[in-house]
């Protein structure tokens with residue numbers, strides 16, 4: 001067999017494997033398994049973000065305590081306000097300073113309320129995520145087992161095809177095989193397509209000079225879809 005014939009056979013076997021892969025991916029078992037994995041991954045990311053926020057909130061709580069202590073200290077100084085005023089202190093000054101303290105206290109209360117609301121929201125979300133994670137972990141385990149059973153039904157066929165591919169690969173020039181796999185990585189399938197009139201299967205016109213290069217089992221690459229074209 002020519003190298004082209006071998007490569008076509010290789011592609012045929014590859015196509016059979018690909019079909020099995022698509023069939024497996026379309027099964028309910030695989031879909032449920034993948035869904036569980038995706039949801040769990042997302043839940044993990046969100047939990048990690050919430051853990052980080054919780055650390056920030058702890059620091060915020062500490063700073064609020066410091067502010068409360070400062071205000072308490074300032075208020076304590078007012079216990080001597082009568083003596084200070086009697087001694088000639090400025091009442092207007094103490095009034096103003098008391099007003100400022102009141103404003104600080106109000107701001108502190110606002111920040112505290114905001115923080116507590118966030119803590120509450122965060123803890124509710126956290127609980128929800130943990131519950132979801134637990135459920136999805138159960139689903140993952142369940143469908144992992146079920147999918148194994150489904151996969152087992154294809155195993156002999158997969159092995160047979162893989163072996164045949166390995167056999168065929170032995171007679172292919174390594175460079176050709178590399179290029180084939182490169183195309184497959186680019187999600188191109190089929191990689192090799194027959195010339196269709198004067199065109200590639202994608203509709204790209206091929207000038208005569210290019211088509212002439214197809215003689216003797218040579219392949220050319222389509223500039224449009226990057227498939228390999230051969231002449232039957």
Ligand SMILES: [Zn+2]
Pocket residue numbers: 200201202203204222223224225226227
């Ligand atoms: Zn093309």
